[in-house]
Amino acid sequence: MKAWRKFADTLELTRELEDTYFKIREIFQREGWTQKDIERPPYYPNDLMRLHSKFQPKMREIFQTIKDYGFDVDGDEVHYYIMDKLRHIDDITPLKDSDGDN
Numbered sequence: 001m002k003a004w005r006k007f008a009d010t011l012e013l014t015r016e017l018e019d020t021y022f023k024i025r026e027i028f029q030r031e032g033w034t035q036k037d038i039e040r041p042p043y044y045p046n047d048l049m050r051l052h053s054k055f056q057p058k059m060r061e062i063f064q065t066i067k068d069y070g071f072d073v074d075g076d077e078v079h080y081y082i083m084d085k086l087r088h089i090d091d092i093t094p095l096k097d098s099d100g101d102n
Helices: 003-010 015-031 035-039 046-068 075-092
Strands: none
Touching (some): 003 046, 015 046, 015 075, 046 075
């Protein structure tokens, strides 16, 4: 494991982002959306927009924290790390299938 990843894991830098993403996925479920719906939402609930507005700044903050501690890391590498951390949330918050089944 790369040192910066161990650093990020130890400090749980993605914890807040994971919590936000989980809440976003719960909204998708509440609205009964499919994967296709979230790619092009039919409407934008206020609670979704509020959470979404926190998402990108938090991702940038995680990257900047890693850089500030002196790790020589690429932005794409951190992005993929974060997305891997979030992927498990998709598994525990499944969306409806396109045909309407869960």
